[in-house]
Amino acid sequence: MGTDSAMKTRMRGSLRATAQGLALGLLALTVSIVLFVLSVVSLALMPIGVGVLTTPYVLDLVRAHADTRRRLAGKWDGRPIEVPYRPFPADMRTGFVGHVERLNRMLKDPATWRDLRWLLTDMTAGAVTAILAPGLLAEGLFGILIFAGLWTVLGDWWYAFIPVRGWGSAFLASLLGLVWISVGLRFNPYLVRAHFAVARASLAPTRKAMLDARIDQLTETRHDAVDASAAELRRIERDLHDGAQARLVAMGMDLGTIEALIERNPAKAKELLAQARQNSADALTELRDLVRGIHPPVLAERGLGDAVKALALRLPVPTDVDVELDGRLDAPVESAAYFAVSEVLTNAVKHADAERVWIDIRHDEPAGILQIVVTDNGRGGASVGAGSGLRGVERRLGTFDGVLAVSSPAGGPTMVTMEIPCASS
Numbered sequence: 001m002g003t004d005s006a007m008k009t010r011m012r013g014s015l016r017a018t019a020q021g022l023a024l025g026l027l028a029l030t031v032s033i034v035l036f037v038l039s040v041v042s043l044a045l046m047p048i049g050v051g052v053l054t055t056p057y058v059l060d061l062v063r064a065h066a067d068t069r070r071r072l073a074g075k076w077d078g079r080p081i082e083v084p085y086r087p088f089p090a091d092m093r094t095g096f097v098g099h100v101e102r103l104n105r106m107l108k109d110p111a112t113w114r115d116l117r118w119l120l121t122d123m124t125a126g127a128v129t130a131i132l133a134p135g136l137l138a139e140g141l142f143g144i145l146i147f148a149g150l151w152t153v154l155g156d157w158w159y160a161f162i163p164v165r166g167w168g169s170a171f172l173a174s175l176l177g178l179v180w181i182s183v184g185l186r187f188n189p190y191l192v193r194a195h196f197a198v199a200r201a202s203l204a205p206t207r208k209a210m211l212d213a214r215i216d217q218l219t220e221t222r223h224d225a226v227d228a229s230a231a232e233l234r235r236i237e238r239d240l241h242d243g244a245q246a247r248l249v250a251m252g253m254d255l256g257t258i259e260a261l262i263e264r265n266p267a268k269a270k271e272l273l274a275q276a277r278q279n280s281a282d283a284l285t286e287l288r289d290l291v292r293g294i295h296p297p298v299l300a301e302r303g304l305g306d307a308v309k310a311l312a313l314r315l316p317v318p319t320d321v322d323v324e325l326d327g328r329l330d331a332p333v334e335s336a337a338y339f340a341v342s343e344v345l346t347n348a349v350k351h352a353d354a355e356r357v358w359i360d361i362r363h364d365e366p367a368g369i370l371q372i373v374v375t376d377n378g379r380g381g382a383s384v385g386a387g388s389g390l391r392g393v394e395r396r397l398g399t400f401d402g403v404l405a406v407s408s409p410a411g412g413p414t415m416v417t418m419e420i421p422c423a424s425s
Contacts, residue, residue, distance in 0.1 A: 006272060010185075017188040020076050021133025024195055027069075028127035035062050036119040056103045059112060066115045069122075084111040084122050084205030111205070118202035129195040136184030143177020171294050280300040304334045308341055308359060315345060317354055324362040333422045336400055337361075337372060340393045344374045344416050347390065352378025352414055363422075372418040380412035393418070 035058070042058045047052035067083065074080025085108045092098055106112050142150075143159055147170040151157060157164045159173040197425060258276070262269045299307035305323035312319035328334070341359065348354040354376035361372050382390060393416075394404045402420035 014188045015183040017192045018134045018137055018184070020192050021188060021195070024072070024130035024192070025127055025134070027065075028122045028130055031065055032119045032122040032126075033066055033394060036116070036123065039116055039119070049320045056106060059106050059115075062112075062115050062119065066118060066203055069118075070203060073196045073199060077193055078195070079200075081196075081200055081203050082205055084203075085109060086111070094165070118199060121198055122203055126195050126198045129191050129198060133184065133188040133191045136180050136188070139180030140177040140184060140232045143173045143175075143180065146177070147174035208319060273386070284376065297392050299334060299338050300331075303328050304337055305361060307334075307338050308361060311338070311342060311345065312357075312359065315349060315357065317349060317357055318355040319345075319359065322361070326363060326365060329363070329422055333370065333400060333420055336396050336402070337370060337418070337420060340418055341372060341374060343393050343396075344418075347382065348374070348376040348378055349416070350362070351378070352376055352382065352412070354412075354414075355368050356377035368421055370420045370422050374416045374418075375413055377413050380408045380410050380414050382406055382408035382414050382416070390416070 038058050039055075039062060041050045042055045046055060063085065070083060086105065088102065088105060092101060105173050139160075146154075146157070146159055146164055149169075151164045151166075151170045151173075154164075160176055162169055162173050162176060164170050164173050165413075176373055258269045258272045280345040303325070305321075305325050308323070309321050312321050329337075345357065348357055358375045359372070360375075361370075363370050390404065390406060396402075397404055397420060400420050400422070402418060405417040406414070407417075408414040
């Protein structure tokens with residue numbers, strides 16, 4: 001029974017590879033050829049201006065075609081091909097000037113030229129490896145049909161290296177056909193893998209491209225960290241100037257007035273003393289809130305888990321917190337995670353109209369990943385866009401090579417997943 005099951009599984013895999021090879025071969029011999037011709041013609045027409053208008057659109061089609069092959073590599077071969085394109089700036093201009101700038105960036109991107117090289121290899125070596133998968137079975141079936149009587153219609157015919165002129169040679173053709181079918185059923189999955197290997201050689205980012213992308217990412221996160229630090233310093237300065245400092249100045253003025261009135265008008269002096277005492281209490285409260293906003297004492301003393309639990313207790317909606325941490329994390333990581341959770345919870349309460357929130361915090365020790373999932377039953381529709389609080393969370397996590405994923409369909413629920421590479425102690 002085990003042998004039969006393995007054989008059936010292998011047979012299904014081979015037939016599936018046959019269908020995949022047919023689809024890949026058709027794509028290579030139609031779409032790849034058309035896009036390669038359009039690309040060459042469009043680039044050739046750039047000196048007279050026509051290509052300037054058409055090339056970005058053609059290259060968009062090429063990228064879409066290449067991205068389809070990358071996705072198929074992950075779905076059919078189990079090894080997706082990374083997308084190596086350099087991102088366009090968010091503030092890129094519109095109109096004709098933006099069109100030309102976009103073209104310039106595309107032509108300067110090495111991935112564009114690797115795509116064009118892939119089109120050439122896809123319609124040659126890629127097409128051959130893909131078409132061989134269904135071709136072997138089709139050729140084998142044709143050999144069997146020859147012996148079934150097709151040779152009487154075709155007349156004298158060469159089947160591979162066999163001249164078919166009678167029933168004897170037709171029988172030999174059917175035997176060869178069975179060989180082709182056996183070879184196809186055995187090697188079709190490998191032919192599809194070979195096709196994706198050819199595609200990967202051109203479409204996958206080179207080591208230099210990966211290093212350049214990594215440098216760009218680190219540069220961007222460094223700038224984000226510097227900007228965030230500057231913004232935090234401005235916030236602290238503003239809070240001190242508008243809050244505690246103003247109250248301390250007012251308290252000093254009250255004390256001066258009290259000194260002048262203490263003998264002439266003791267009642268008024270007593271009233272001002274009460275006001276000064278209230279100002280000092282308010283200033284102390286604001287200073288505590290300011291310190292808590294910089295680095296909450298509970299976070300420094302008891303760690304991320306207890307700090308998030310304390311944060312949840314202050315929310316106006318019921319919040320369940322589940323924490324699985326083996327030890328303390330690095331202080332910068334704990335701080336980033338805490339304020340990221342705080343921002344997500346603020347969004348859930350203020351914008352999502354959530355009635356309940358669930359927080360799950362755990363550390364994957366083997367992988368060295370801190371994972372935080374915040375789920376709410378609000379109205380959904382959250383996204384990581386310009387100007388949103390989640391964009392700030394993404395920048396905060398990016399400083400530590402962290403990632404942010406948001407699942408928020410209309411109507412909810414919203415699930416925000418944050419992952420930060422780190423080690424616990």
